[in-house]
Amino acid sequence: DTGVSQDPRHKITKRGQNVTFRCDPISEHNRLYWYRQTLGQGPEFLTYFQNEAQLEKSRLLSDRFSAERPKGSFSTLEIQRTEQGDSAMYLCASSSSLAGALYEQYFGPGTRLTVT
């Protein structure tokens, strides 16, 4: 399977704990995006990388959120001191940065986070 993969698929944590999610993009894609989605809403942009460089981070993202893509391949998203409002589906997507391909993003299955 050469699609986007995410791990874990489900995470239940207690408020105040830290969590880390992993995303493995399609191997030839150099763009990687993180989104958050809640019920009845569309994916909300969090941040994106081109290779290992984090090029943009949503202003809505608090300092408790951090993302890395150290070698330009897989990426991790960490949430520190989780709050109940962080409960959501966290989606990762990848795309090529070639002209004409930026609009076509391939999404992983997501990590569903529940904060109790």
Next chain:
Amino acid sequence: GQSLEQPSEVTAVEGAIVQINCTYQTSGFYGLSWYQQHDGGAPTFLSYNALDGLEETGRFSSFLSRSDSYGYLLLQELQMKDSASYFCAPRGDDKIIFGKGTRLHILP
């Protein structure tokens, strides 16, 4: 600022045709994508319009009018498996923006 409007829900009958409209306002507009998402699934890419006009891909077609900041997705010969949420996603600068989506219900 940025805004995106599409109907929250649409209902149609199996075998019929349905159109989902989208109006947008975004900086640095490059084109309009459409994505489909089934319950519990991830969004999947359907189509993209960079230029004005109609793009056809099988039973699905997408239209864009840049001057009107308007687009639509047309689904023909509806099948039950088309029951899903559909997102228009304008591409601005280096990312695409998703709205709340349109929930399509299909009746047998």
